[in-house]
Structures are given as structure tokens and as C-alpha cells.
Amino acid sequence: MLFELSNLLPLAPEPFLLAASCAILVxxxxxxxxxxxxxxxxxxxxxxxxxxxxxxxxxxxAVLLHxxxxxxxxxxxLKVALLSVAIFAFLYSRTYLKQRQLFRGEFYxxxxxxxxxxxxxxxxxxxxxxYLGLELxxxxxxALVAFDRKSDRGAEAAMKYFVLGxxxxxxxxxxxxxxxxxxxxxxxxxxxxxxxxxxxxxxVLLFGLVFVVIGIAFKFGAVPxxxxxxxxxxxxxVVVVAFLGSAPKIAAFAMAMRxxxxxxxxxxxxxxxxxxxxxxxAVLSLAVGNIVAIAQTNIKRMLAYSTISHVGFxxxxxxxxxxxxxxxxxxxxxxxxxTAVAGFGLLTILSRQGVEAENLHxxxxxxxxxxxxxxxxxxxxxxxxxxxPLVGFFAKLFILDALVKAGMVWLAVVAVIFSVIGAFxxxxxxxxxxxxxxxxxxxVEGGLDARIAISVNGLALLWYGLFPASLLTACKLAIGA
Amino acid sequence: MSxxxxxxSTVIWLPILGGLLVxxxxxxxxxxxxxxxxxxxxxxxxxxxxxxxxxxxxxxVMQFQEKxxxxxxxxxxxxLGVDGISMPLILLTTFITILVVIAGWKVIQYKPxxxxxxxxxxxGVMVGVFSALDAMLFxxxxxxxLIPMFIIIGIWGGPNRVYATIKFFLYTFLGSVLMLxxxxxxxxxxxxxxxxxxxxxxxxxTEQILIFLAFLAAFAVKVPMWPVxxxxxDAHVEAPTGGSVILAAIMLKIGGYGFLRFSLPxxxxxxxxxxxxxxxxxxxxxxxxGFVALVQQDMKKLIAYSSIAHMGFVTLGFFIAFTIFARPxxxxxxxxxxxxxxxxxxxxxxxxxxxxxxxxxxxDRMHSRQIADYGGVVNTMPWxxxxxxxxxxxxxxxxxxxxxVGEFMVILASFRADFWYAFLAATTLIIGAAYTLWxxxxxxxxxxxxxxxxxxxDIDGREALVLGSxxxxxxxxxxxxxxxxxxxxxxLTHLAQQIAVSKL
Numbered sequence: 001m002l003f004e005l006s007n008l009l010p011l012a013p014e015p016f017l018l019a020a021s022c023a024i025l026v027x028x029x030x031x032x033x034x035x036x037x038x039x040x041x042x043x044x045x046x047x048x049x050x051x052x053x054x055x056x057x058x059x060x061x062a063v064l065l066h067x068x069x070x071x072x073x074x075x076x077x078l079k080v081a082l083l084s085v086a087i088f089a090f091l092y093s094r095t096y097l098k099q100r101q102l103f104r105g106e107f108y109x110x111x112x113x114x115x116x117x118x119x120x121x122x123x124x125x126x127x128x129x130x131y132l133g134l135e136l137x138x139x140x141x142x143a144l145v146a147f148d149r150k151s152d153r154g155a156e157a158a159m160k161y162f163v164l165g166x167x168x169x170x171x172x173x174x175x176x177x178x179x180x181x182x183x184x185x186x187x188x189x190x191x192x193x194x195x196x197x198x199x200x201x202x203x204v205l206l207f208g209l210v211f212v213v214i215g216i217a218f219k220f221g222a223v224p225x226x227x228x229x230x231x232x233x234x235x236x237x238v239v240v241v242a243f244l245g246s247a248p249k250i251a252a253f254a255m256a257m258r259x260x261x262x263x264x265x266x267x268x269x270x271x272x273x274x275x276x277x278x279x280x281x282a283v284l285s286l287a288v289g290n291i292v293a294i295a296q297t298n299i300k301r302m303l304a305y306s307t308i309s310h311v312g313f314x315x316x317x318x319x320x321x322x323x324x325x326x327x328x329x330x331x332x333x334x335x336x337x338x339t340a341v342a343g344f345g346l347l348t349i350l351s352r353q354g355v356e357a358e359n360l361h362x363x364x365x366x367x368x369x370x371x372x373x374x375x376x377x378x379x380x381x382x383x384x385x386x387x388x389p390l391v392g393f394f395a396k397l398f399i400l401d402a403l404v405k406a407g408m409v410w411l412a413v414v415a416v417i418f419s420v421i422g423a424f425x426x427x428x429x430x431x432x433x434x435x436x437x438x439x440x441x442x443x444v445e446g447g448l449d450a451r452i453a454i455s456v457n458g459l460a461l462l463w464y465g466l467f468p469a470s471l472l473t474a475c476k477l478a479i480g481a
Numbered sequence: 482m483s484x485x486x487x488x489x490s491t492v493i494w495l496p497i498l499g500g501l502l503v504x505x506x507x508x509x510x511x512x513x514x515x516x517x518x519x520x521x522x523x524x525x526x527x528x529x530x531x532x533x534x535x536x537x538x539x540x541x542v543m544q545f546q547e548k549x550x551x552x553x554x555x556x557x558x559x560x561l562g563v564d565g566i567s568m569p570l571i572l573l574t575t576f577i578t579i580l581v582v583i584a585g586w587k588v589i590q591y592k593p594x595x596x597x598x599x600x601x602x603x604x605g606v607m608v609g610v611f612s613a614l615d616a617m618l619f620x621x622x623x624x625x626x627l628i629p630m631f632i633i634i635g636i637w638g639g640p641n642r643v644y645a646t647i648k649f650f651l652y653t654f655l656g657s658v659l660m661l662x663x664x665x666x667x668x669x670x671x672x673x674x675x676x677x678x679x680x681x682x683x684x685x686x687t688e689q690i691l692i693f694l695a696f697l698a699a700f701a702v703k704v705p706m707w708p709v710x711x712x713x714x715d716a717h718v719e720a721p722t723g724g725s726v727i728l729a730a731i732m733l734k735i736g737g738y739g740f741l742r743f744s745l746p747x748x749x750x751x752x753x754x755x756x757x758x759x760x761x762x763x764x765x766x767x768x769x770x771g772f773v774a775l776v777q778q779d780m781k782k783l784i785a786y787s788s789i790a791h792m793g794f795v796t797l798g799f800f801i802a803f804t805i806f807a808r809p810x811x812x813x814x815x816x817x818x819x820x821x822x823x824x825x826x827x828x829x830x831x832x833x834x835x836x837x838x839x840x841x842x843x844x845d846r847m848h849s850r851q852i853a854d855y856g857g858v859v860n861t862m863p864w865x866x867x868x869x870x871x872x873x874x875x876x877x878x879x880x881x882x883x884x885x886v887g888e889f890m891v892i893l894a895s896f897r898a899d900f901w902y903a904f905l906a907a908t909t910l911i912i913g914a915a916y917t918l919w920x921x922x923x924x925x926x927x928x929x930x931x932x933x934x935x936x937x938x939d940i941d942g943r944e945a946l947v948l949g950s951x952x953x954x955x956x957x958x959x960x961x962x963x964x965x966x967x968x969x970x971x972x973l974t975h976l977a978q979q980i981a982v983s984k985l
Contacts, residue, residue, distance in 0.1 A: 367636075371508075371595070382628060387654075388621035394552075397617075400662060401555070404669045409662070416658035423654050427631070427647055435635040435643055469552040476554055 010062040010071040013053045013079070014119055020046040021112040028105030036103050040094055043108035044087060047115075051083050063125055067187035070125040074257070074330070074478040078122045081334040082250045085341050086115055089243040091453035092345040095446055096239050099353045102148060110147075111243055114140035118251035124258055126187030127176045134172070134219070137251065138165050141244055145236040157235025164218070164228045172215025178208030179264075188263035196266045205267070212259055213277050219252040220311045221304075223284040233304035238351060238358065241300060242344035245307060246337040249314070253333040256318055257326065278319040283414060285312030290422040300358050302425060303343060306384060309422055310336050316415055317399045320406040327475040328398035334471070335383075335391045335464060342457040343380045346373060349446035349454060363429060365438025373444055374433045376458035383461045385426040386419050391464040398472065487547050489561040492529045492575065493609045496521055500601030503594055511593040515586055518597035522582045525604065526575040532568050538968055541565070541975030543614060543677070551618070557674045560615040565972030566741050566823065567611040569965060570734055573830045574611070576954075577730045578604040580947045581723040584838055587943075588722070588845050589637060596637060599629040600723060607727075610735055616664045616674045623699075624657060626732065630724065637721040645712075645719035652712040656702035663695035667747070680746045683984050689751035696744045697759075703736030706759075706796060707766045710789045717785035718850070722841030725781065729788050729833035734826045737795045741819070741976065745799065749980040752803065759800040764905045766793030771912035775919070780843075780850045783920055784836045787876060790909060791829045797906060798822030798891040804898035806981060814897030815981075817890055819973040820966055825887025827965060828875075828958055832884055835872040835951040839865070842944055843924075846937055852923050856930030861937040866925045868940075868948045873921040875955045877914040883958035 024046065028039045054076055061072040090108065097103040113136060120133030142165065146158035180186055182204040183194035194200055214225060221229040233241050260274050267273050289309030296302035314336070317329025350357035350366070350373070357363070367374040383392035396419065403412040464471055499521030506514045537544060543562030551559045563571065581600050589596045606629070609622035627650055634646035668674050671682045684692065702709045713733075717725050745752055752759075767790050774786035798821040805814045842865060843858070844850055859866035875882035878889075888909065895902040929935050940948070958965065 367592075367595075378628075378632075387628060388624045393621070393624070397661070397665070398555075400665050401668065404662070404665045409666065412662050412665070413659075416662055417655075420651065420655045420658055424647070424651060427650055430631070431635060431643055431647065434632060435646075467551075469550075469554065472552060472554055 008064070009057050010059070011064055011069060012057050013050050014116060014123070016053055017046065017050050017112060017116050017119065020049070021109050021116065024105065024112070025109045028109070031105070033103075036105070039105040039108055040090070040103075043112060044090055046112065047083050047087050047090070051080055054079050054083075063189075065125075067125045067189060068129040069123050071123060072478075073480070075123045075254070077474055077478040078250050078254050078330070078334070079119050081337065082115065082118055082122070082247050085247050085250070085337045086111065086243065088338075088341045088345060088453050088457050089239070089246065092242055092341075092348040092450045093239040095450055096237075096348045096351055099351075100148065100237075102237070107144070107147060107239070110140045110144050114144070114243075115247070118247060121251045121258075122254040124255075125189070127180070127259075128186055130255060130258060131169075131173065131176065133251075134255070135169065137248065138169065141248070144240045144244065145232055147240055148237050151235070151237070153235040154237065157232045161228050161232045168215050168218035168225070171211045171218070175208045175211025175213075175215060178204050178211065182208060188258055191263040192266055195264060205264075206273075209264060209267070209274055210277070213274050213281075216252065216256050216259065217281050219248070219255060220315070221308055222281040222311050222315060223288040223308060226285070226288070226308045229308060230301045230304040233300045233307075234298060238300065238344055238347050238356065242341050242348060245303065245344055246341040249307075249311070249340075250333050250337050253314060253318075253329060260318070261326065275319040275321065278315045279411065282312040282315035282319065283411070285309060285315065286415060286418040290418045293422070293425045296425075297360055298358055299347065299360050299363065299429070302360070303340070306422070306425070307340065309418065310384070312418075313396060313399050313415065316411060317402055320399075320402040320408060322402070322406065323476065323479050324398075324405055325402035327472070327479040328395075328402045330475045330479060331398055331468075331472055332395040334475070335395045335461075338457065338464075339380055339383045339392060339461055342376070342454065342461065343384070345450065345454050345457060346377055346380065349373065349450050350444060352442065352445055360429070360432055361439060363432045364436040366433040366444075368438050369441070370444045373454070376454050377433050378430055379458045379461050381426040381429050383465070385423040387423075389462065389465040391461050391468060394465060394468040394472075488528065488531055489545050489563065489608070489612045490547055492525055492532075492571065493561075493605045493612070495528065495605070496525050496578070496601040496608075497605035499525075500598040500605070503601060504598035506594050508592055508594055511590075514594035514597050515582075518582050518601060519579070521601055522575075522579045522604070526579055529572055529575040529608075532563060533572060533968075536565075536568055536968060538565065538971060541972045546614070551615075555617070555674065556668070556672065557617040558615045559618060560675065561612045561618075562614045563612050565969040566976070567738065569823070569827055569968060570611050570731075570738060571608050573734070573827055574604060574607050574731050577726060577830065577834055580834065580838070580951065581726050583943060583947050584726070584841060585721070585723045588841075591637065596633070596723075599633050600727065603629040603633075603727060607731055607735070611738060614676050616667070616676050616679065619676065620657070620661060620664060623735070624654075626735075627653060630728070630732070633724040634716060634720045637724070638719040640719075641715070642719040645715040649712050649716040652702050652709065656699040656709075659695040660699035663692045666692065676742065679743075680979065682747065684748065686750055686754070686985060689748040689984070690754065693744060693748040693751035693755060696739065696748070700736045700739040700744065701762070703739065704733055704792050704796060705736070705789060706762045706793070707770060707789065708762075710766070710770070713789060714782050714785040717788075717837075718779060718781045722837060722844070725837040725841075726834045729784075729837060730830040733788060733792055734830060737792065737799070737822065737826050740796065740799050741823075745802075746976060746979045748984075750983050750985055752800065752980065753806070756800045756803040759796055760804075760902065763793040763797035763800070764902065766790055767797070767906055767909050768912070771909055771916065774916040775912065777916075778852055780840045780852055780920065780924070781837070783852075783916060784833065784840065787836075787913065787916060788829065788833050790913065791825065791833070794825050794888055794891050794906065794909070795822040795829075797902070798825065798887075798894060801895050801898040801902060802977065802980060804902075805894070808898070811897045814894045815977045816970075816973050817897075818894035819977060820969060821887050821890030821894055823887075823969050823973065824883070824890060824958075824962060824965060828883035828887050828955070831951055831954045831958065832872060832875045832882075835868075835948060835955065836876060838947060838951070839869045839872060842940060842948075847933055852920060854930070855924040855934060856927045857934055858925045858937065860929050861935060862939045864945065865940045865948075868952060869925055870921055871952055872948075872955070873917045875959070877917045878910055881956070881959050883955045883962070886959060886962045
């Protein structure tokens with residue numbers, strides 16, 4: 001029997017999340033603004049329950065729904081990471097949204113739908129389900145970026161994001177159609193089989209590959225497909241950026257793994273294939289991201305360019321291939337999401353009623369106003385700069401190791417040199433926080449939930465820096481290296 | 482020999498955890514932070530003493546070893562251990578930290594809890610650098626060291642501190658990431674992260690040279706060697722006194738230690754090929770930087786340049802070995818050079834710390850480091866003048882002080898290598914005396930220069946304690962260096978044998 005319930009158990013988390021999101025959407029309609037807290041609580045509860053469901057229903061690798069849906073160890077780990085990062089983003093949001101009269105259920109529902117889209121992407125077994133997840137994610141994000149209706153900049157950012165995102169989706173679809181044309185298959189296993197048989201038209205396949213890589217690069221925000229990132233980060237409310245700047249990187253990693261490694265991994269073109277394209281994208285991202293970030297005065301834009309440079313590292317891991325490279329890239333994507341959500345979370349906490357903490361000078365003298373939050377900012381910045389004993393260092397180390405193993409020492413040298421350049425603007429933030437006098441003596445507000453979340457989040461960066469073995473082993477097991 | 486309790490881990494983690502405790506003691510109770518910091522520092526020093534008393538000088542094998550798996554997938558272990566090279570440097574670290582805590586007692590009024598905590602954490606991390614036997618552990622400690630120092634200079638430093646501290650960080654960071662690539666490459670070649678396995682790795686000449694240069698980028702910046710020394714005068718001038726002391730007394734030594742632990746044993750053939758480069762850089766540091774020191778107007782800058790010149794001796798002592806090997810008529814001298822370099826490192830740790838503390842004493846009273854603002858200090862601060870003159874003599878290498886021992890050993894060893902090396906190195910006896918004593922003459926002696934000098938009060942008991950204990954150390958090491966040399970002897974002889982064997 002195909003639709004026996006026990007067969008569908010591995011599928012449980014996604015429908016659960018969907019059902020819960022719809023339920024919360026309806027419940028929210030009947031809540032008065034004073035009781036909005038319940039929406040927030042229920043959303044958090046849903047995420048926790050989804051994680052529990054993933055952990056409970058995990059097990060053997062399962063391929064369901066005629067190959068459209070894959071449940072495997074890599075997917076489970078990525079989903080748990082995704083949802084954990086989203087929990088942090090939710091915890092940071094409450095006070096900020098309340099202060100701006102934006103505390104509405106739509107934020108949580110849209111975010112959860114985006115999460116659902118990402119989970120579908122992570123578990124996609126074929127191009128169609130992947131595309132379905134991608135569009136669900138993208139549409140939710142467009143709406144979230146414009147979430148503050150009164151903000152012109154938000155609307156502008158959403159518009160840009162929408163237009164560019166639509167073009168990228170078009171590119172991706174075009175690529176998919178070519179690959180479908182060459183192989184006659186839509187599921188990745190089938191594509192891999194067809195590629196391995198060697199009977200496909202390689203020219204068409206290669207054209208398809210180029211377009212698909214463009215689509216992936218856009219999702220990652222890799223140079224030269226990065227132009228949306230700074231504007232969107234700048235324009236969107238910072239709580240939305242906390243979500244959009246962190247979790248989707250994990251999904252983009254999954255997308256690259258599913259399409260390029262599982263689907264087209266057997267192409268065997270090496271530098272002529274996607275590995276070569278990734279090398280160019282990665283070096284450009286490292287260069288442009290790190291250098292342009294130096295010139296930014298808006299911290300959201302700065303972090304956008306910083307994201308671009310980190311994406312370069314993830315791509316380096318992916319292109320160095322073999323199990324080590326993939327697990328290193330996975331480690332990087334997960335820990336980067338964790339670091340990024342902490343960084344934006346701090347900005348959320350620092351924003352007060354009517355004052356957005358979004359320029360670098362808003363961070364001045366934070367150590368005087370709140371030594372604890374200053375310490376957390378220190379951890380985030382040094383982690384992004386890749387200084388031990390924080391987790392960002394190990395993420396970079398594993399990538400370097402994979403590169404050296406793959407015989408690409410020169411790429412490793414390029415990567416470290418750009419990371420030194422990058423260290424400058426992270427140091428500048430630490431400098432503002434610790435060495436400068438505050439512009440205002442007002443103590444930092446921020447709700448208790450956000451404060452606890454940032455403490456856990458910041459210390460997690462330190463914890464995984466001191467004990468990276470557990471997460472690395474999990475990544476290696478997930479990749480099967 | 483191993484103790485029944487993990488001494489090294491204790492000496493690393495006690496100050497780090499103690500530092501966190503001090504940090505959380507809050508700003509409202511500065512007294513608590515200070516006393517707690519002092520207690521932690523003293524306790525750490527006492528606990529590090531068994532490293533000396535329990536040390537077995539007859540073997541070059543690592544002692545007090547501790548090994549736990551850390552990142553098993555990567556063959557990275559939490560592996561600690563000391564030999565005769567690292568043990569004295571660990572004691573130096575724990576000793577100097579006490580003095581730094583005492584020296585910052587009254588001066589630091591802005592967030593004393595953060596200040597003390599930064600130095601304690603720094604102490605633990607530096608001990609970690611000296612005792613790590615796993616390359617990754619070493620690297621983690623090595624980089625982690627930058628964070629507290631960055632903060633120390635940036636918060637409690639002088640007017641131009643932000644420039645100085647960012648320059649300091651980026652210079653050292655650039656050097657170290659290249660070392661990281663080299664370490665990853667060695668891991669790839671050997672399949673292990675253990676430094677001792679790296680020592681045994683066979684590498685061809687091209688690999689060795691590239692690895693050597695990557696290490697050089699890291700260690701030369703740290704030492705610092707000419708021409709990558711420019712961060713040091715800036716950092717020293719802007720750093721608070723305690724920061725300067727730690728920087729000069731210990732962080733510079735980490736660069737020298739890196740040469741002994743990494744460059745020489747891992748890439749002996751490349752070291753032999755490129756020893757001319759190091760020797761040239763060292764001699765330029767000794768002679769040219771000596772002249773640069775002569776013209777300085779700022780006392781701290783002068784001492785900073787003098788540090789660079791003195792560290793030139795260290796690297797010279799380490800790298801003349803290959804010239805001596807190449808001369809069939811000379812048989813001894815290699816170990817002497819290595820020993821001289823090591824003694825010079827320890828001695829410079831005491832003397833430079835003392836010199837910076839002396840300047841600190843003056844700065845706390847007058848808030849000026851300019852030589853021109855002083856004159857005739859001896860009339861108002863006789864005790865202080867006595868100390869300052871003594872340390873200046875030691876800095877100039879007066880026999881009977883520790884400054885003489887190391888320099889003399891290195892010069893003696895370089896005679897075995899080449900007369901001209903020795904000649905150039907020996908000019909330091911003149912230049913060093915010139916810049917140090919001239920400064921002392923202008924600051925300490927002469928008539929009282931102005932009414933601010935006339936109003937100076939002599940050092941109090943706290944300052945006398947700090948300077949007195951350093952004076953004692955300088956004197957003991959100068960008159961009776963034998964115990965120190967004894968401790969290092971076996972390890973350095975072993976190292977000399979290691980580098981004599983080609984890996985090709």
C-alpha cells in the first residue's frame with residue numbers, strides 16, 4: 001500500500017508545520033492586541049515541536065512520494081539547525097515589533113511558511129519539489145521585507161528583491177528545463193543515473209548547469225549575483241533581516257548539495273564544470289564582500305557584504321568536493337547562520353523606541369551602557385573574523401583543510417588573505433563598542449526573552465569554538481564521509 | 482616525569498576562570514576585583530613552581546604531559562607538555578603577571594575588573610601557547626592571545642590607541658593566518674596535528690621553504706624582526722604600562738619560541754638555506770634599530786626600539802647554528818648560540834618589564850613620556866633613580882646583570898661562526914649603552930628641570946616591591962645563570978642534533 005500511514009511517518013514534520021502555521025493564522029485573527037503574546041508563544045512552541053518531531057521520526061534514509069521527497073541524515077541536521085536559528089530570530093523579535101506597533105501574527109506565520117519552504121527545499125528529491133520550496137520561501141520573504149508598511153525603504157527593498165528574485169527563479173527554471181530536456185528526468189537520482197550512463201547531450205546539460213548555478217548563486221548572494229543583498233538588508237526591518245540573513249543560507253547550502261552534488265555530481269568535468277564556476281564566484285565574493293564592507297557606515301549593509309564574503313567560504317568548501325569539503329561547508333553554513341542571527345539579534349535589542357540601531361556609530365560605547373551585550377558583540381565579531389577560540393575559526397579551518405586536501409593550496413591562501421582584510425571591519429565594530437564614548441547614556445532596554453536568547457546564542461558560539469567536535473562529527477555523519 | 486595532578490591545565494585554566502570571576506565581580510567593587518586578581522595571579526604562580534622543582538633536566542622528552550582527544554575527526558588533541566625550552570618561559574609568564582596586577586593597582590580607575598580580567602585571561606592563554614604540543618591547540622591559543630591584548634591597548638591606551646591596536650591586530654593576524662595554512666598543509670602531509678609528529682615529517686626542499694616562509698611571516702611579526710617591526714613602537718607607546726610589560730616581556734618571546742619549536746625542527750633544510758636572511762635581519766635589528774633608538778624623544782618608544790634590537794640577538798643566536806655546521810674546523814657553539822638566545826629571552830623579559838614599569842612610574846606622576854620634560858629626577862626620587870639606573874645598566878649589558886649573560890653567549894657563539902657577525906653584534910655593547918645611558922642621563926641626572934619634577938614624590942612600597950623583585954631577578958640571573966642554563970641544556974642539545982640532520 002502506498003498510502004499506509006506508517007510509510008508517511010518520515011513526512012510528518014512538514015505537514016505538522018503547515019497545519020500549525022494555518023492554525024496560528026486563524027487563532028491570531030481572534031486575538032486582541034493585548035493577547036498577541038499567545039501568537040508569539042504558540043509560534044515558538046510550534047518550532048520546538050517540529051524539531052522534536054524531526055528528532056523523533058528520524059531514522060533510515062527514506063525516499064517518498066515517487067522520489068520527490070528525501071528524508072536523510074543531512075536533511076534532518078539541516079532542518080534542526082534551521083529551526084533552531086529561527087527560534088532565536090523569533091525570540092529577538094517580540095520587543096522590537098511591539099515598540100513599532102508591528103507586533104502582529106503575520107510576521108510569525110510568514111516566517112513559518114518560509115521555514116516550511118526551506119524544509120521542503122532541504123528534503124527535495126527532485127527539481128519540482130525543490131522549486132516549490134524555493135518559491136514558498138521567496139514569496140514569504142518578499143512579504144516579510146515589506147512588513148513595515150509605513151517604511152518606504154522597506155517597500156523599495158521588497159520590490160527590488162521581488163524583481164531580481166523573479167529573474168533568478170526564471171534562470172533556475174530555464175536551467176531545470178534544459179537538464180530535463182537532456183536527461184528526461186526530474187528527480188535527482190534519475191538525473192544522476194542518466195548523467196552516469198553517458199548518453200545525454202552534454203552541451204544541453206552544460207547550458208542547463210550554467211543557469212542552475214546562477215539560480216543557486218543568487219540564493220546564496222554570491223558575487224556577481226549579490227546586488228539585492230545590501231539593499232534588502234538595509235531596507236527590511238532588522239528582525240526580518242535576522243531571519244532572512246541567517247536561515248536561508250542553510251537552505252541554499254542544501255539546494256546546492258541536492259542539485260549539484262546529488263544530481264549533477266557525476267558530470268566529472270572538474271574545473272570545466274560547476275566547481276570551476278564556484279571557484280570564480282567564491283573568489284569574487286571574498287574579494288568584493290570583504291573590501292566593499294570596509295566602506296559601509298550602515299551596519300546592516302556592512303553585514304550584508306560580510307555575508308557575501310562568508311558565502312565565498314561556503315562555496316570554497318563545496319567546490320573542494322569529497323566528503324570533507326561538503327561537511328566543512330555544512331559546518332560553515334550552520335555556524336554562520338548561528339553567528340549571523342546573533343549579530344542581527346543584537347541590533348534588534350539595541351534598537352529603542354523610535355531609534356533604529358543601524359549605523360555604526362549607534363554602537364559606540366556599548367561597553368559603558370551594557371558590558372554583557374558588549375561582550376556578546378565581541379564574541380559575534382571575533383567569530384565572524386575567524387579568531388579562535390570562537391566557532392568561526394573552526395569553520396574556516398575545516399574549509400582550508402578541505403582545500404589543501406583537494407590540492408588547492410592557492411585558493412586557501414587567497415581565502416586567508418581576504419579574511420585578514422575582512423578582520424578590519426569586524427575589529428572596527430569592536431573598537432566602537434569598547435573604545436569609544438557612547439553617544440547617549442540611555443541604558444539598553446530589550447525584553448528578557450531577547451536577552452536570554454542572545455546570551456545563549458553568543459555563548460553557543462564560544463561553546464562550539466571550544467568543543468567543535470560534536471557538531472563536526474554530526475556534519476560528517478550527515479554527509480556520510 | 483609526571484605529577485599526579487594536571488599542573489599545566491591548572492596553570493592555564495585557573496587564571497582564565499579566575500579572570501572570568503574577576504570580570505563578573507562587577508565595576509562597583511574595584512577593591513574586590515583587584516584583590517581577587519592578585520590572589521589568582523599569586524596562586525597561579527605558586528602552582529606553576531612544581532614545574533621547576535619537579536622538572537627532570539636529564540631528558541629532552543616532553544614532561545608533565547596531558548593528552549585528551551579534542552576533535553577526533555581531525556586528529557586534534559588537547560595535548561600539553563613542557564621541555565627545557567618552554568618551562569622557563571611559563572614561569573616567566575606567571576611571575577610577570579603578578580607584577581602587572583600590582584602595577585595596575587591604583588592607576589587603573591576605569592573598569593578595573595575588565596582590566597584585571599583581561600590580564601589574567603591573557604596569562605592563561607600565553608601559558609597555553611608555551612605548553613601546547615598540538616599544532617591546532619597552539620594556534621588557538623596563539624590567536625586567542627590577540628583578543629585581550631587588542632582590548633587592553635584599545636581601552637586603557639593613550640590618545641592614538643585605536644590606530645595602534647588595530648595595526649597590532651592586523652599585522653599579527655596576517656602573519657598567523659599564513660602559518661595556519663602551513664599547519665594545515667603539514668596536517669595533510671603527516672595525518673596528525675601533533676607538533677612532535679611534524680618534527681619527524683619528511684619534506685622536500687620546496688615544501689620546506691614555503692612552510693618556513695609561512696612560519697617566518699608569523700614569528701617575525703611577533704618577535705618582531707626588522708622590517709616588520711613597525712607595529713611594536715606604536716603598540717608600546719599607546720599601551721598602558723601593564724600592556725607594554727606583557728607585550729615586551731612575554732608576547733615577543735612567543736615569536737622566538739616559535740622559531741625553536743616550529744621553524745628549526747620542522748624545516749631544518751630551509752632554515753639552513755635561508756639562514757642568511759634571518760642573520761641579516763637580526764644584524765640590521767641590532768645595529769640599525771639601535772641607532773633608531775638613539776634618536777627617540779619618547780621614553781617608551783626608545784625602550785620599544787631597544788627591545789627590537791635585543792630580540793635581534795635572540796634570532797641571531799638561533800640561526801648562526803647553520804654557519805657553524807658549515808665550518809669543519811669548529812665543533813661547538815651551536816648549543817651555546819641557542820642557549821644564549823634563550824637566556825637573552827628570559828633576561829629581556831625581566832629587564833624590559835622593569836624598564837617599562839619605570840617609565841610607568843614616571844608617567845603616573847607627570848603624565849608625560851617625553852624625555853625633554855624630565856631632568857634631575859634623582860633629586861626628588863632617589864630610590865626610584867637607583868632602580869632606574871640599575872635597570873638601565875642591565876639593559877646596556879653590564880656584567881653582573883642578566884643582560885650581559887645572554888648577549889655575551891650569543892657574541893661568543895657568533896665568533897665561532899663568523900668574525901663579522903660577532904663584530905656587528907658586539908656593536909650593541911656600545912650603541913645599547915649609548916641610547917640607554919643617554920636617556921638615563923637626561924631623565925634622572927642633572928639639575929631639576931622644572932617645578933613639576935621638583936614636586937615629584939618617591940616610589941611607594943607597592944612600586945618598590947615590583948621593581949625590587951625584578952631587580953633581584955635580574956641580579957640573580959646575571960650572577961648565577963647556571964640553573965637556567967642547566968634546565969634548558971638537554972632540550973637545546975637535542976634540538977641542535979635535530980637540526981643537524983637533513984630531512985631531504
